[in-house]
Amino acid sequence: MGGEMGKIFTLVEHRRGQIHDISFELLTKGRDLAAQLNSEVVALVLGHGTEEVVERVKGEAHQVLWVKGESLKEPNAEAYQIVLSHILKEYNPFLTLIGHTALGMDLAPPLAASLDIPLATDCVGIELEDKRVITIRQPYNGKLNARVSFADAPAFMITLRQGSFPSEEGNLTGKVVDIPSPLEKEPDYRRFVEYIEAAVGEVDITQADVIIAVGRGIKEKENLALLEDLADSLGGVLACSRPIVDEGWLSKDRQVGSSGKTVKPKLYMAIGISGAFQHITGMKNADTIVAINKDPNAPIFNVAHYGIVDDLFKVVPVLKKKILELKG
Ligand SMILES: Cc1cc2nc3c(=O)[nH]c(=O)nc-3n(C[C@H](O)[C@H](O)[C@H](O)COP(=O)(O)OP(=O)(O)OC[C@H]3O[C@@H](n4cnc5c(N)ncnc54)[C@H](O)[C@@H]3O)c2cc1C
Incomplete structure (x- = not known):
């Protein structure tokens, strides 16, 4: 098995202090896979003023890597990619799990390319077969369940569709590791502008x-x-x-x-x-x-x-x- 000690990294997605549900689903699945690999799950929190987010996910992972920086105040796939590329190169996890959300869809392909590791997107399941990673994808508008395996590589990245796994409360006491952001300011070519609330339908x-x-x-x-x-x-x-x-x-x-x-x-x-x-x-x-x-x-x-x-x-x-x- 490649990757440092087979660790599972999961990206914690949050916006305006609210943690996206998918993050807990990824952490639950991450704990399950880590147990099978006799390894650890690591939560990645990027942001500015994210003390409460870190506090909330501490119990869900063996370790929390907390990257702080004003340039990470709002989720920006470009900024996340630069920062995560640095961190994943340094820590070299076996598996990185990212939500198949608007942010994840934007972030994962260039990130995997920058690390030169295989990526499977929009997966609804992950299995380990003799430490080989198999993902389940649903092509043709969900008409098929396809089992997808990766070419041999030292590390893998997967984006997971929301709702694919139940989320369960963890009972770990993750050690928090502070990491200063390697990014001083948001990239000029892609900046956060504003939040626009989605229109509520005729019935809420x-x-x-x-x-x-x-x-x-x-x-x-x-x-x-x-x-x-x-x-x-x-x-x-x-x-x-x-x-x-x-x-x-x-x-x-x-x-x-x-x-x-x-x-x-x-x-x-x-x-x-x-x-x-x-x-x-x-x-x-x-x-x-x-x-x-x-x-x-x-x-x-x-x-x-x-x-x-x-x-x-x-x-x-x-x-x-x-x-x-x-x-x-
Ligand atoms: C990533 C992902 C996300 C998903 N997100 C959601 C989600 O947000 N919400 C959601 O609902 N599903 C979601 N699903 C789908 C979910 O897995 C189920 O397929 C779906 O909820 C099933 O819908 P259902 O209960 O209406 O249909 P079925 O599972 O087909 O159930 C129909 C039920 O109707 C009963 N029935 C049939 N005829 C009668 C009758 N005449 N009188 C009384 N009972 C009858 C049957 O016994 C059966 O229990 C998601 C799936 C995936 C993979």
């Missing part, structure tokens, strides 16, 4: 008290009307699992889950949703969760406070009638 599901969430069990777009009625009767809003967005039946701002929104309503009804962990991540903290699914073994029942095992097309009309009766 994160603010709703009652959410009726629909999944692939609804079968056809026309059947959404049934659930819209139920949502209206409860004064709630319609949300969905990812396949409903992929089909184009509801807009992306209605998607709940790791690559969608995180919601915490008073009532969350999951109807015809199996309960994949990517979905659960976005709704598990709702006050009351009611699931309707015809499969008694659907994982959604593991997080539901109330469950109805039956055909949604039978249950929903009865439920709606009852609600209207109670409302008089």
Whole structure:
């Protein structure tokens, strides 16, 4: 195995003091791989005024490399590339994990090229086979799961799609190593200008008290009307699992889950949703969760406070009638 002691480096992405969820997913996966390699996971934090970020990730890694510098105040792929290129050359980790985010997509290819190491992008899985790194990618719009192995090299870089792994709380006590930034000022040819907030859609599901969430069990777009009625009767809003967005039946701002929104309503009804962990991540903290699914073994029942095992097309009309009766 190449790379210094087989260490796993993970980039901690943060913006305005907020750590991107993917960073915890990478650190969780990094710990898992490090355990298999009998090695360590190292968190890379670049920035200015990032004491709280470092404090938060200390428990997630064996070591935190903290690169401080005013030129790193805002995430800038160009500045990150210059700095990381220095650090990775010096430390020579076996594997570097970066989120497949806007920043990661921009950063990883030139960084891997500058280090002359192989890169696999947009991966949804990593496996070690006899210390050989295998990644899982989903080409053709997710229709295939392709196992990709690297040409032999001393080190590798991987970008991972958000929501590919659950994130678990670490219980390490990472040693923090201060590193002054080798970059004095942001590169002239690429500077941070300003933050522009994304426009909020017509409905902001994160603010709703009652959410009726629909999944692939609804079968056809026309059947959404049934659930819209139920949502209206409860004064709630319609949300969905990812396949409903992929089909184009509801807009992306209605998607709940790791690559969608995180919601915490008073009532969350999951109807015809199996309960994949990517979905659960976005709704598990709702006050009351009611699931309707015809499969008694659907994982959604593991997080539901109330469950109805039956055909949604039978249950929903009865439920709606009852609600209207109670409302008089
Ligand atoms: C990187 C990545 C990110 C992802 N991000 C997200 C995300 O943000 N949000 C998300 O939701 N998913 C996400 N996914 C997809 C996720 O893995 C699941 O594929 C998805 O959540 C499944 O959606 P579903 O439960 O609607 O469909 P299915 O898993 O197909 O489940 C349909 C359910 O409906 C039930 N059903 C069928 N007919 C009926 C009926 N007549 N009455 C009652 N029940 C019925 C079935 O028993 C089944 O449990 C992501 C995947 C990846 C790889």
